[in-house]
Amino acid sequence: MTHILSNTSAALPGDGPRRGPGPIAALDPRVRILSAVAYGVFVVALDSLIALSAALALSLTLLALSRLPPGKTLKRVAMVDGFILFMLALLPFTVPGDPIFTLWGYPASWQGLARAIQIGLTANAVVLALITLVGTMEPVTLGHALYRLKAPETLVHLLMFTIRYVEVLRQEYLRLRAAMKVRGFRPGTNWHSYRSFGYLVGMMMVRAIERSERLLGAMKCRGFSGRIVLLQEFRCTRADALFALVLAGALALLLTLELTLR
Amino acid sequence: MHIVDGALSNPVVIGGAVAAAGGIALGLRALPLDRIPAAGVLSASFFVTSLIHVPVGPSSVHLILNGLAGLILGWAAFPALFVGLLLQAVFFGFGGLTVLGVNTVNIALAAVIVGLLFRPLILRGGPVGAAIWGGIGGACATALTTLFVALSLMFSGDEFLAVAHLVFVAHLPIMVIEGLLTGFAVLLARKVKPDLFLSMKDVQA
Numbered sequence: 509m510t511h512i513l514s515n516t517s518a519a520l521p522g523d524g525p526r527r528g529p530g531p532i533a534a535l536d537p538r539v540r541i542l543s544a545v546a547y548g549v550f551v552v553a554l555d556s557l558i559a560l561s562a563a564l565a566l567s568l569t570l571l572a573l574s575r576l577p578p579g580k581t582l583k584r585v586a587m588v589d590g591f592i593l594f595m596l597a598l599l600p601f602t603v604p605g606d607p608i609f610t611l612w613g614y615p616a617s618w619q620g621l622a623r624a625i626q627i628g629l630t631a632n633a634v635v636l637a638l639i640t641l642v643g644t645m646e647p648v649t650l651g652h653a654l655y656r657l658k659a660p661e662t663l664v665h666l667l668m669f670t671i672r673y674v675e676v677l678r679q680e681y682l683r684l685r686a687a688m689k690v691r692g693f694r695p696g697t698n699w700h701s702y703r704s705f706g707y708l709v710g711m712m713m714v715r716a717i718e719r720s721e722r723l724l725g726a727m728k729c730r731g732f733s734g735r736i737v738l739l740q741e742f743r744c745t746r747a748d749a750l751f752a753l754v755l756a757g758a759l760a761l762l763l764t765l766e767l768t769l770r
Numbered sequence: 771m772h773i774v775d776g777a778l779s780n781p782v783v784i785g786g787a788v789a790a791a792g793g794i795a796l797g798l799r800a801l802p803l804d805r806i807p808a809a810g811v812l813s814a815s816f817f818v819t820s821l822i823h824v825p826v827g828p829s830s831v832h833l834i835l836n837g838l839a840g841l842i843l844g845w846a847a848f849p850a851l852f853v854g855l856l857l858q859a860v861f862f863g864f865g866g867l868t869v870l871g872v873n874t875v876n877i878a879l880a881a882v883i884v885g886l887l888f889r890p891l892i893l894r895g896g897p898v899g900a901a902i903w904g905g906i907g908g909a910c911a912t913a914l915t916t917l918f919v920a921l922s923l924m925f926s927g928d929e930f931l932a933v934a935h936l937v938f939v940a941h942l943p944i945m946v947i948e949g950l951l952t953g954f955a956v957l958l959a960r961k962v963k964p965d966l967f968l969s970m971k972d973v974q975a
Contacts, residue, residue: 544867545867548775548866548868549868552776553780584862585863588774588862588863591772592774592777594936595777595930595937598932598933599929602929602930602932620929623929626776627777629776630776631774631776634776634866634867635774635775635863635866635867638859638860638863638867639863642860650860660794662798662806663798663849663853665806665810666801666809666810666849666850666853667810668810669806669807669809669810669811669813670810670811670813670817670850670854670857671814672814673811674814676814677811677815677817678818681818681822695824697825697826697827701824702947702954703950703954705822705824705951706950706951706953706954706955706958707954707957707958708822709822709835709838709951710954710956710957710959710962712819713812713838713842713955713959713966714958714959714962715815716811716815717969718963720807720808720811723807724804724807724808728804732804735803
């Protein structure tokens with residue numbers, strides 16, 4: 509996860525160079541959010557390995573359409589898989605069924621292996637679709653789209669402030685870390701390191717609250733009355749309808765696979 | 771700590787989503803309009819600090835700091851941590867989509883419980899006493915989150931029992947580190963800016 513806090517890349521997309529317009533970037537953000545949610549709920553409900561493999565193929569197609577860098581995106585998804593690998597590796601030993609082999613006296617079952625593959629396929633298919641459909645948006649657009657989808661206004665404001673300040677605070681964090689490094693701080697497993705990290709976190713919070721006080725003062729000075737007007741409007745076009753139709757067709761196909769090839 | 775899509779049973783996923791919606795609604799109600807900037811900036815700082823890697827022996831862990839979030843934000847920690855999880859899922863692919871509710875409850879409910887229990891103790895007495903209570907609170911928040919994760923796995927099926935045990939044991943050292951860091955963070959904040967723990971309550975000019 510360190511790459512997010514590296515000096516080179518931004519914490520959230522949107523500050524870097526803009527991506528080229530792909531077919532997915534041209535769609536209405538609201539349609540993209542709703543599609544991702546519908547797709548996620550649908551794929552989680554699938555059980556058959558063939559249908560889930562088809563879902564993963566569909567997600568990969570979306571990735572190809574989204575113009576995200578495929579290598580980098582897949583590497584990121586694979587990194588997340590690393591976290592769940594140990595959980596999946598245990599499943600063959602904990603699900604009872606027909607044994608494949610025995611490891612230190614514990615039998616591994618086919619059923620357990622199937623369950624592990626099932627979870628792995630589902631997780632990857634949904635996350636890939638989410639990253640390609642919603643993750644390719646500007647973070648601010650995500651906020652506006654959620655607002656147009658009737659998300660609570662306060663929550664959207666909270667989201668917008670968070671998006672705005674993640675990068676600012678990341679820079680502050682990197683400055684503080686640089687200051688620690690200049691003074692010879694090398695993190696290790698010792699009391700001094702943990703105390704320094706604790707003070708670093710505390711300082712981040714203190715600076716955050718003081719920043720927010722200045723921010724509120726500046727907003728009040730400009731007549732802030734507790735409401736931020738979100739002006740961005742979206743329009744559903746024929747392309748959106750087409751995309752929704754194709755996606756619905758693909759989901760129907762997945763359902764057919766699920767029901768016929770068990 | 772993130773649970774992925776496809777692992778949990780439907781009742782757990784739906785229950786988690788409903789509970790998360792309720793918690794977010796309560797949190798938003800506890801958030802007056804002119805505290806939104808403070809909550810947003812703090813939410814962003816929790817997002818950034820949760821990506822810090824702290825060395826533990828040959829390996830390293832990343833922080834959750836939901837205990838500190840609960841101590842500072844109270845009920846507002848619920849929507850604030852939800853926003854962080856939403857951004858992590860959408861832009862980095864950590865966690866998942868349908869499990870967003872469960873993940874939010876696991877992390878934010880622990881934060882709110884710790885905030886309600888320990889915030890009064892942190893505001894009382896000197897900075898050192900506050901730091902000790904803060905440290906205990908930080909460790910408790912991680913313990914509760916791990917417990918909730920284990921419970922969500924166990925309610926989803928017996929096959930996850932071993933995993934749930936393993937998750938809990940694997941997080942014991944993380945509890946200690948979370949406790950230490952939260953304690954020191956509280957110590958510094960109590961010395962430098964004691965108002966931090968009141969930031970969601972009183973309205974400053």
